[in-house]
Amino acid sequence: MPRLIETETDDRIELGDLIEALETGGFDPEDEESIVAFGPALRALSNNRRFLGDLIIEELKQNCSGQRRKNQYTPQVFVLHGSSGKYLIRANFWPAETDSVVVNSGKDPFFYELPHDHNFSFLTVGHHGPGYWSDYYEYDYERTVGYSGEKVDLRFVERSRLDPGKVLLYRRHRDVHRQLPPDALSISLNILALSPASEFRHQYLFDIERSEIVKVGNPSSLESLVLLAGHCGGEEGRALVTDFADHHPSDRIRFAAVRAQAALASSADDRISVYEAAIGSDSPYVREMAAQEARRLEAVRPWLESVPAA
Ligand SMILES: [Fe+2]
16 A cells, blocks of 8 residues: 555645755655655645646647657646656546546556556645545565566555545555546646666556466567667677677666577577576576576477578
8 A cells, every 4th residue: 555645734835846845855766755755745736726727728828839848648647847857747637437538448548457566656646536546455576576477465455545635655666556447537646756767667567366467567668679779780789789688787678688689590499599598697587588488489499490581
């Protein structure tokens, strides 16, 4: 269950005040207590009932040029401030199940009923409407390798709602939620705690009934670029693939580079050998993924050997 932050306050601030506090108040995205310290300021911004409507009207007058420039999320998200590498402030819109956007687009675009954790910590406050529901679970990230189908000890905590004014800290790699639509359109405000490593930390999608990982939910564009570098980058590209396979700090990128090396192999035997060598990796993730690929290739070896070389 995310950590409940007590923030009873009638203070009301502007978005600029919150940004200034984050910039000058020693916000540390790696320190849970530092993040928690900004809970009251987020609540005070939420007490300001005008700022969000005013900002949306301004964006509409500018043909949404600001959002087009700085918002990499789906239209459900309105980015409020994102210039710092340490944090991002955003508003999230949560339609109800009966709202036409859910009726016509389904629940997946809003992450409803897709149990997941987060690869960053964030503060959230219920800003408008009754608030979305969640079934909350916890798990132990440090005991997790991260491959699809891996069993995980998911411990149910409770079902609760992000009520108006309620401030929670979602702790990265610990709090899992199965999010459910609110009873009426709702809005939450977030302060995301970011770091350069956030992209490479795993976010997982879970199967609650089977208590296992479905897949990594935040694939990096680097993974497909590494494959392309091997195929299209000539000698320099192949050298980069080798370097990434041996030294990249992210085990997900290291395995992507191993896949790129295997894809360059000229025979089924050589391809399997690449994966067998990677089973000796010091990374449990690379070891398991390589073992899975080696087994998969062994199973289809007769078919691979029947395909004429290009
Ligand atoms: Fe979430």
